[in-house]
Amino acid sequence: MDVSSQKRLAAKILKVGISRVRVKNTKEVAEAITRSDIKRLIEKGYIYVVQKKGTTRIHANIIRKQKKKGRRRGAGSKKGSISSKWTEKVRPLRRMLKELKEENKIDKKNYRKLYLMVKGGFFRNKGHLLYYLKEQGILKGKRMK
Incomplete structure (x- = not known):
């Protein structure tokens, strides 16, 4: 029929x-x-x-659980080149150093020393840089965010 x-x-x-x-x-x-x-x-x-077929989330959930355990962090899972990661880390640090120099919170000599330390990858992030400045007593006055 x-x-x-x-x-x-x-x-x-x-x-x-x-x-x-x-x-x-x-x-x-x-x-x-x-x-x-x-x-x-x-x-x-x-x-x-008939109900519409949706996209399954099961595989995404499995991957999320694995990542929570610390899996999927090998060399093959890394996104971006090493140099691009370095650039992403260095740019905000250099910007912060420049601001500190312009605000006269650090002198030229220390600025140059810190700039080279940033280039060498000494600092993990901006917080680490600020911590270092306070520990060494390099920072003049208070840093306001």
Whole structure:
């Protein structure tokens, strides 16, 4: 029995695609002609809609659990070149040093020394740089953020 026209009508009524419409009793559905007939069959349950297939999150969840354990951190998982990572780390440190020099919180001699230390990768981040400045007593006055 061809129920393609009934499926098309049902799809319009249910506001879904034709491929999502399913039919249980084809004989009764084939007899339906009008929209009201189709609506009656939908109420009876002879015509119904299949749920959309979504994207599974199971693989993403597994990976997240592994990362939480510290896995997936090998050389093959690293994104970006070593030089690009170095650049990302160095730029804010140099910007901070420049600000400190312009605010006269550090002198030229210390600025040059610290600049070279930043270049050499001595400081992990801006917090580490500030900690070093306070420990060594290089910072003049208070640093306001």
